Amino acid sequence: MPTSSLLRHVPAVLGMTVWCAVVLSAPAWGAEPVAPSGMPTEVRVERVRPKHEKYFTLRFLKANRDFIRARLDLLREEPGKSLADAAALDPRFLAYRELMQSALAGVDSVQASEDMRQRRELFASVTELGQLESQLDQLELLLAAQRTRLTALQADFTGHQRTELAVVARGLPADATMLSLTLTLEDGAPVIVTLTDAQRQSLREGGVLELFHGLIEPRDQVIALTLTGSRWPGGDSGFVSIAPARDRLTFLQLDFSRLQPEQGATSLRASTWLLETVAGLTDGAGAQP
Amino acid sequence: MDVHALKGWTARVTRGCCMGAILLVLAISPVSARDLAAFAARSGLDVAHAAAKVWAEDAVLVYVENDESVVGSGRSVRWGYLFFSPASQRSRAYSIREGRVIEAEDLSMDFVAPPVSAHWIDSESALAAADEKVGREFREKHGGVIGTMLLARGVFSDGSPDQTNWVLIYTSPGNPSLFVVVDATEGKVRRTWRG
Numbered sequence: 001m002p003t004s005s006l007l008r009h010v011p012a013v014l015g016m017t018v019w020c021a022v023v024l025s026a027p028a029w030g031a032e033p034v035a036p037s038g039m040p041t042e043v044r045v046e047r048v049r050p051k052h053e054k055y056f057t058l059r060f061l062k063a064n065r066d067f068i069r070a071r072l073d074l075l076r077e078e079p080g081k082s083l084a085d086a087a088a089l090d091p092r093f094l095a096y097r098e099l100m101q102s103a104l105a106g107v108d109s110v111q112a113s114e115d116m117r118q119r120r121e122l123f124a125s126v127t128e129l130g131q132l133e134s135q136l137d138q139l140e141l142l143l144a145a146q147r148t149r150l151t152a153l154q155a156d157f158t159g160h161q162r163t164e165l166a167v168v169a170r171g172l173p174a175d176a177t178m179l180s181l182t183l184t185l186e187d188g189a190p191v192i193v194t195l196t197d198a199q200r201q202s203l204r205e206g207g208v209l210e211l212f213h214g215l216i217e218p219r220d221q222v223i224a225l226t227l228t229g230s231r232w233p234g235g236d237s238g239f240v241s242i243a244p245a246r247d248r249l250t251f252l253q254l255d256f257s258r259l260q261p262e263q264g265a266t267s268l269r270a271s272t273w274l275l276e277t278v279a280g281l282t283d284g285a286g287a288q289p
Numbered sequence: 290m291d292v293h294a295l296k297g298w299t300a301r302v303t304r305g306c307c308m309g310a311i312l313l314v315l316a317i318s319p320v321s322a323r324d325l326a327a328f329a330a331r332s333g334l335d336v337a338h339a340a341a342k343v344w345a346e347d348a349v350l351v352y353v354e355n356d357e358s359v360v361g362s363g364r365s366v367r368w369g370y371l372f373f374s375p376a377s378q379r380s381r382a383y384s385i386r387e388g389r390v391i392e393a394e395d396l397s398m399d400f401v402a403p404p405v406s407a408h409w410i411d412s413e414s415a416l417a418a419a420d421e422k423v424g425r426e427f428r429e430k431h432g433g434v435i436g437t438m439l440l441a442r443g444v445f446s447d448g449s450p451d452q453t454n455w456v457l458i459y460t461s462p463g464n465p466s467l468f469v470v471v472d473a474t475e476g477k478v479r480r481t482w483r484g
Contacts, residue, residue, distance in 0.1 A: 055392040057356050057369040057384040060437045060458075065398055068444055072402055075443045075450045163343055187395070215343040218336070219390035246339050 040253065040271040045238035047266050050222055092152075099152060103145035110138050161275075164249045165216040165242070167223075169209045171257025172200060177230040178256060183212050184224040203256070211254070218246035225254070225268070231261035238265030242272055249275035326387055327364035330355075330412040330440065333385035337370035340383050340390050345374035348381070349404035353440035355412075356384050363416030363438070367391070373402055405442045406453040409473035412438055415455035419469040422478040424459055433461035445470045446479065454479065 061068060113135045167183060180194040193211045195203075203209055221244075226237045244250040255269040330353050341348040352371035359365050367386040374380075380400045384392035416424070416435065427433045437458040445468075446452040452472060459467040470480040 055356070055367070055384050057367075057382050057392050057394065058352070058354050058371060058396075059356070060354055060439055061352060061371070065400070068441075069398075069400065071444045072400075075403065163339060187393070217340045217343045217390060217393055219340065219393060246336065 040273040043240055043242065043252075043270045043272055045225065045240050045266050045268045045270050047238060049224070049239045050241050052220075052222070095152065096149065099145070099149040103142065103149055106138060106142040106145060110135070110142060113138065161247050161249060163216055163218040163244055163246050164214065165212065165244055165252065166210060166249060167212040167252045167254065169211050169254045169256060170203060170207070171255050172203045173229075173256050173259035173261065175231070176259065176261045178227065178259075179230070180228045181211060181254075182224075182226040182228075182235075184226075185216065186221040186223075216244050216250070218244050223252070225265050227259075227265050227268075232264055236264030238268060240270050245274055251275065325366045327360050327366050328368075329364050330368050330438075331409075333368045333388070334370065336385050336388055336390060337372075337383040340393065341370075341372040341381065344372070344381050344393075345377060345379075347376050348372040348374050351380070351400075351402035351404055351441070353405070355438050359412075359416070359435045359438055363411070363413035365412075365438075371396065371400070371402075373400065373404070402444075403442045403451075405440055406451075406474060409440060409453050410455070410471075410476045412440075412455070414476055415471045415473065416457065418471050418476050418478055419455075419457045423467065423469060423481050424457065427459050427461070427467045431461035431464045433459045433464070433467065436460040436466070440473060449479075452479075 113131075117132070117135065165185075169181070172178060178195055178200065180192060182190050182192045184190040191212050195209075199209055221242060223240045223242060224237060225240060226235045228235045240252065242250065242252060250272060251274070252270065252272050255271075258267065258269055260267040334350070334353075338348075338350070341350075349372060350370060351373045354369045354371075355365040356367035356369040357365050367384055369382055369384045371380055371382045378399075378401065380396035380402075382392075382394050382396055383390050410418075415438065420428075424435070428435075435457060437456075439456050440453065441456070442453040443450040444454070445456050446454050453474060455471040455473050457469045457471065459469070461467075465483040468480075468482050468484060469478060471477065472479050
């Protein structure tokens with residue numbers, strides 16, 4: 001093939017390459033916005049609640065519910081008299097008590113040994129030195145028992161991150177006074193946060209306000225936001241789609257500083273990100289940008 | 290470069306872009322239209338359980354059912370899990386696909402059901418047991434398919450109310466369905482009937 005003929009194909013190949021590079025470097029079509037750990041991702045505040053495809057579930061159960069309920073009714077025992085309510089105790093709490101008791105059991109022994117030690121003024125013999133060593137062993141056992149108890153407490157209360165959402169706000173609009181914000185999670189009750197003067201002042205000076213912090217189901221869902229303020233006395237609503245990751249803390253930040261009174265809630269700047277690690281909580285190096 | 294050469298060059302760039310677009314569409318379509326991964330019922334339990342514990346701390350699993358067709362050896366693309374909260378006396382269902390909750394809904398009926406036992410055989414083992422006993426013969430003889438697999442406690446176990454069972458329902462056009470009750474703890478077929 002002559003060189004001139006080859007050269008004629010260069011523009012076509014070049015065009016195809018550039019086009020492919022542009023498209024492949026774009027985000028995947030239809031993909032949910034993913035917030036990598038610590039990196040905030042902008043999310044849109046929509047005026048209309050985004051449509052969610054409805055999936056049927058448990059069809060057989062629903063189609064045969066009368067039959068199945070009737071079968072279950074046969075299994076149920078009806079008590080002759082009412083029983084006192086009693087909630088089941090969490091076995092962990094019983095375990096803590098036992099751990100504490102076993103740890104404290106060593107205290108008396110240590111105290112007795114200490115009294116005996118004070119009655120003797122000098123360690124005159126190798127035997128006494130042996131007794132001291134025994135006391136030190138007891139102290140070590142006591143420390144080990146306390147360490148076990150603390151480890152159990154730590155594992156149960158700080159070791160497991162559940163699926164949580166924290167909604168924080170920052171900034172204030174220049175042309176309007178914010179009075180309150182209502183957050184409504186899917187299948188949840190509205191959370192109304194009324195801003196106090198102190199909170200407004202804090203936001204104005206760059207502070208961050210926590211609006212909500214709680215458990216959330218790990219699934220795609222839509223949060224409804226309703227602002228009320230001097231420019232929106234009747235309230236102005238918007239909707240934010242989020243996808244909380246399982247067993248992670250997801251942050252949703254609402255920035256009011258660029259809120260346009262005319263556009264209302266849809267002009268809110270919202271972003272989301274994940275807390276990096278549990279360790280980040282303990283050393284104060286949280287992932288907030 | 291004269292005007293004609295420029296036009297030719299532009300046309301070739303445009304053709305290149307078009308070819309690129311076609312290639313990309315061909316490359317992407319198998320991904321977007323790909324088959325979703327089917328999984329055994331237990332594989333989705335962790336995700337459903339995590340969601341249920343957010344809904345109610347005392348939530349217990351009371352019922353499992355395939356939300357899409359059962360394929361292969363007892364897998365489905367989507368399984369539904371029903372949880373019951375004794376404290377609130379309410380039930381909530383989660384539908385799991387590819388390790389994600391894609392549907393969550395409160396059950397709009399009273400459904401006070403006992404929790405299934407902690408240990409239950411997976412859907413693949415249940416189907417294997419049912420197939421071996423009667424299911425395979427039904428499929429071959431009547432051209433039947435497995436329509437529904439459900440896990441519940443006490444519902445289909447006369448005389449053993451504490452027993453957690455898999456119930457498999459084979460269907461065949463023009464024939465009564467075949468019901469097979471498999472003990473979900475021991476993996477043995479306990480009952481079969483047509484209806």
